[in-house]
Amino acid sequence: xTDLENCMESLIKIFHCYADEDKDKTTLSKKELTKLIEKxxxxxxxxxxxxxxxxxxxxDLDQNGDDKVDFQEFLSLVTGLSIxxxxxxxxxxxxxxxxxx
Amino acid sequence: xTDLENCMESLIKIFHCYADEDKDKTTLSKKELTKLIEKxxxxxxxxxxxxxxxxxxxxDLDQNGDDKVDFQEFLSLVTGLSIxxxxxxxxxxxxxxxxxx
Numbered sequence: 001x002t003d004l005e006n007c008m009e010s011l012i013k014i015f016h017c018y019a020d021e022d023k024d025k026t027t028l029s030k031k032e033l034t035k036l037i038e039k040x041x042x043x044x045x046x047x048x049x050x051x052x053x054x055x056x057x058x059x060d061l062d063q064n065g066d067d068k069v070d071f072q073e074f075l076s077l078v079t080g081l082s083i084x085x086x087x088x089x090x091x092x093x094x095x096x097x098x099x100x101x
Numbered sequence: 102x103t104d105l106e107n108c109m110e111s112l113i114k115i116f117h118c119y120a121d122e123d124k125d126k127t128t129l130s131k132k133e134l135t136k137l138i139e140k141x142x143x144x145x146x147x148x149x150x151x152x153x154x155x156x157x158x159x160x161d162l163d164q165n166g167d168d169k170v171d172f173q174e175f176l177s178l179v180t181g182l183s184i185x186x187x188x189x190x191x192x193x194x195x196x197x198x199x200x201x202x
């Protein structure tokens with residue numbers, strides 16, 4: 001598989017690693033989403049000064065307001081963080097040739 | 102780094118591996134996007150019966166119509182393909198316990 005194919009497979013596996021913990025394997029419950037964020041995004045959480053950041057992410061992600069986060073909503077989180085990270089990457093590349101992510 | 106952090110880093114690296122080929126390092130030109138799709142998504146291309154699929158993807162991705170694909174537009178492709186792939190994964194999991202991706 002190519003790097004991009006591996007990456008898409010990883011996204012599916014990561015989502016289901018947490019979504020499969022309760023009966024509803026198609027979505028992340030609030031508990032599952034909290035665990036995913038804490039386990040998979042420790043670097044991001046360390047940089048956040050707002051202690052309510054996880055609650056705010058959960059609220060933002062649940063676009064259809066059903067208290068569950070499906071795979072598409074999970075990808076919105078990945079997209080948002082990747083865009084922020086890429087901007088940082090570009091800035092540092094321009095300045096020092098270093099990578100931030 | 103965690104699996105999800107590695108995945109976000111890979112997405113940035115893959116995009117810039119192709120976007121950095123010409124002077125404009127912030128976007129993929131039509132030529133760079135074609136190369137990315139052909140090199141990174143061979144499995145997807147093999148399954149497509151429509152020979153114009155690459156042209157159609159390029160047209161769909163360029164949401165602001167400037168003939169270039171930025172990182173956010175590239176992530177739309179990844180999101181769309183990942184969602185399709187995850188649906189297939191779920192169907193096969195239900196039927197046979199096998200994975201498609």
